[in-house]
Amino acid sequence: MATILSMKDITKTFPGVKALDNVNLEVEQGEIHALVGENGAGKSTLMKVLSGVHPHNSYSGDIFFQGKKCEFKNINESEELGIVIIHQELALIPELSIAENVFLGNEQSNKGVINWHETVEKTKALLHKVGLPIDPQVLIKHIGVGKQQLVEIAKALSKEVKLLILDEPTAALNEEDSENLLNLLIEFKKQGITSILISHKLKELMAVVDTITILRDGKTIETLSMEKDGVTEQRIIKGMVGRDLRDLYPERISQPGDTVLEVKDWKVFDPENPHQQIIHNADFYVRKGEIVGIAGLMGAGRTELAMSVFGKSYGRNISGKIYKDGKEIQIENVNQAIENGLAYVSEDRKKYGLILNDSVRKNLSLSNLFRISQRAILNKHEEVKQAETLKTSMNIKTPNIEQKTINLSGGNQQKVVLGKWIFTDPDVLILDEPTRGIDVGAKNEIYKKINDLALEGKGILMISSELPELLGMCDRIYTLAEGVITGEVNKQEADQEKLMTYMTRSRRS
Numbered sequence: 426m427a428t429i430l431s432m433k434d435i436t437k438t439f440p441g442v443k444a445l446d447n448v449n450l451e452v453e454q455g456e457i458h459a460l461v462g463e464n465g466a467g468k469s470t471l472m473k474v475l476s477g478v479h480p481h482n483s484y485s486g487d488i489f490f491q492g493k494k495c496e497f498k499n500i501n502e503s504e505e506l507g508i509v510i511i512h513q514e515l516a517l518i519p520e521l522s523i524a525e526n527v528f529l530g531n532e533q534s535n536k537g538v539i540n541w542h543e544t545v546e547k548t549k550a551l552l553h554k555v556g557l558p559i560d561p562q563v564l565i566k567h568i569g570v571g572k573q574q575l576v577e578i579a580k581a582l583s584k585e586v587k588l589l590i591l592d593e594p595t596a597a598l599n600e601e602d603s604e605n606l607l608n609l610l611i612e613f614k615k616q617g618i619t620s621i622l623i624s625h626k627l628k629e630l631m632a633v634v635d636t637i638t639i640l641r642d643g644k645t646i647e648t649l650s651m652e653k654d655g656v657t658e659q660r661i662i663k664g665m666v667g668r669d670l671r672d673l674y675p676e677r678i679s680q681p682g683d684t685v686l687e688v689k690d691w692k693v694f695d696p697e698n699p700h701q702q703i704i705h706n707a708d709f710y711v712r713k714g715e716i717v718g719i720a721g722l723m724g725a726g727r728t729e730l731a732m733s734v735f736g737k738s739y740g741r742n743i744s745g746k747i748y749k750d751g752k753e754i755q756i757e758n759v760n761q762a763i764e765n766g767l768a769y770v771s772e773d774r775k776k777y778g779l780i781l782n783d784s785v786r787k788n789l790s791l792s793n794l795f796r797i798s799q800r801a802i803l804n805k806h807e808e809v810k811q812a813e814t815l816k817t818s819m820n821i822k823t824p825n826i827e828q829k830t831i832n833l834s835g836g837n838q839q840k841v842v843l844g845k846w847i848f849t850d851p852d853v854l855i856l857d858e859p860t861r862g863i864d865v866g867a868k869n870e871i872y873k874k875i876n877d878l879a880l881e882g883k884g885i886l887m888i889s890s891e892l893p894e895l896l897g898m899c900d901r902i903y904t905l906a907e908g909v910i911t912g913e914v915n916k917q918e919a920d921q922e923k924l925m926t927y928m929t930r931s932r933r934s
C-alpha cells in the first residue's frame with residue numbers, strides 16, 4: 426500500500442498551550458484511519474493543520490500528500506487536492522435549504538445565474554448516496570443534527586474527495602444512524618476514498634477502522650494496526666489516558682427519597698405546526714437521589730420533552746401539571762424553571778449552553794445565569810473562586826479561566842456547560858446527552874460527579890442516545906417513542922434489548 430498522507434514533526438502552539446508537540450501521522454491509501462485521544466489531546470488541531478485552517482507558517486513540520494509537499498495557506502487549497510474536512514462543530518447555515526448548503530461556495534451556475542434545478546437534482550443524488558432520502562429544499566433548521574451530519578457528508582462528496590476527514594461525526598447520532606454513517610465510510614473505502622475518523626466511541630470505531638493513531642497531550646503515543654496488533658479497547662484507553670480504567674461506570678448505592686419532580690399529563694405541540702402533537706400525555710417522576718433515564722430514538726421527542734418542562738423553552742400549547750416536592754408549581758419561562766430549582770444541561774452547547782466568545786470564568790459563573798434570571802451579579806472575587814473550584818473539580822483543560830471558551834477543545838467546552846449548571850445548585854438536574862463528544866477518562870469523571878449529585882439528594886433526569894450509558898448510570902429508565910412514554914424499566918430488569926423493544930414501539934400499533 427502506498428502512503429497517501431504523511432505529517433512529520435508537526436508542532437503547533439497557542440498562547441499558553443502547546444497543542445501539538447512533534448506529532449507524526451502516516452495514513453495509507455484507501456484505509457480508514459482513526460485518530461483518538463482525550464479531550465484536548467490535539468486531534469482537531471492536527472486536522473486543522475492538515476486542511477489549512479491553521480495555515481502554513483502557523484505551525485512547524487512538514488505535510489506530504491500523495492508524495493507532494495504541501496503548504497496550504499487556507500482550506501480552499503487543501504480542498505483542491507481532494508482533502509475535505511467535516512468539522513466537529515457543524516458549519517451549515519440553518520436558514521438555508523439543504524441544497525443551498527451543499528452547494529454553498531460551489532454554486533451550480535451558468536453565466537452567473539444559479540441553476541436551481543441542477544442544484545436540487547444534484548443534491549438529491551448526493552443525499553441518496555448518503556442514505557438520506559429527503560427533499561433538498563427543506564431548511565437545515567428543520568432537520569435534526571443526525572441528518573445535518575449526513576448533509577455535511579453529501580457536501581463533501583460534491584467535491585472531488587480523496588481524503589475525507591470526519592471529526593466526531595457520530596457524536597450526535599444514535600446507534601442506528603451511526604452505523605449507517607460508518608457503513609458509508611466502508612462504502613467509500615471500496616471506491617478508493619481514504620478516511621480519517623476522529624471519535625470517542627471506541628467500540629464502533631474499532632469495528633470499521635484499519636489503523637489507529639493515539640495522541641496524548643499533543644504527542645503521538647503509537648499507531649496500531651487493527652489486524653496485526655490485536656487491539657483491544659482497554660489497550661486504546663490505556664494509550665489515551667495513560668493508565669488503566671477499569672470501571673467506566675462508578676458504583677453507587679442508590680437510596681431514592683421522596684419524589685422531587687413529577688410531571689403529569691404533559692402535552693406539547695410543534696411550535697411551527699400547531700396541529701402536530703410532539704409529546705402525548707406524558708407522566709413521569711424523579712425522586713431525590715435518583716438517576717432516571719430517558720431512552721428514545723432520534724426524533725422520539727426526548728429533548729422536546731425536557732425543554733418543554735424546563736420553562737417551556739420548546740413547544741406551544743403546552744398543558745399538564747408539574748409538581749415539585751409534592752406541590753403543584755407554575756413554570757412559564759426559563760427564569761421560573763431556575764427559580765424552582767431546575768437546571769437543564771443541553772445537548773447543543775452552542776445554542777443553549779455557552780457564550781463561546783466569553784471566558785471560561787464568565788461561562789462558569791452564576792452571573793451568567795443571573796443575567797438570564799435577571800438577578801444581581803456576583804462580585805468578581807467570588808466568581809473567580811468558584812470558577813477555579815469548578816475548573817479543578819470538573820478537570821477542565823485550559824491554561825487559565827480567562828481563556829475564551831471557543832478556544833477550548835470540544836469536550837472541555839462540554840465540561841464547562843455541565844459545570845455551569847451544577848453551579849446553580851439545582852434540586853433537579855436535567856442532563857441532555859451530557860457526555861456527547863467526551864473522552865472516556867472525562868466521562869468517568871462526569872459520571873462520578875453525577876453520582877455525587879445524586880448522593881447529595883438531587884434528582885437527575887438523564888437523556889442519552891447511548892444505551893450502555895443509561896444502563897450503567899440509571900436507577901430507572903423511561904422509553905419514549907413518537908412522543909409517547911412507552912415503557913418504564915427498573916435497573917434490575919433493564920437491558921439493551923428490552924429498551925430497544927420499547928423504544929421502537931409505535932403508538933399506532
Ligand SMILES: Nc1ncnc2c1ncn2[C@@H]1O[C@H](COP(=O)(O)OP(=O)(O)OP(=O)(O)O)[C@@H](O)[C@H]1O
Pocket residue numbers: 439440442443444462463464465466467468469470471513822823831832833834835836837862864
Ligand atoms: N484557537 C485556539 N486557541 C487557543 N487554544 C486552542 C485553540 N484551539 C485549540 N486550542 C487548545 O489546543 C489543545 C488541543 O485542542 P483540540 O481541539 O485539538 O483537542 P481535541 O483532541 O480535538 O479534543 P476534543 O476531543 O475535546 O475535541 C487544547 O488544549 C485546546 O484548548
Ligand SMILES: [Mg+2]
Pocket residue numbers: 468469470513592834835836
Ligand atoms: Mg476536537
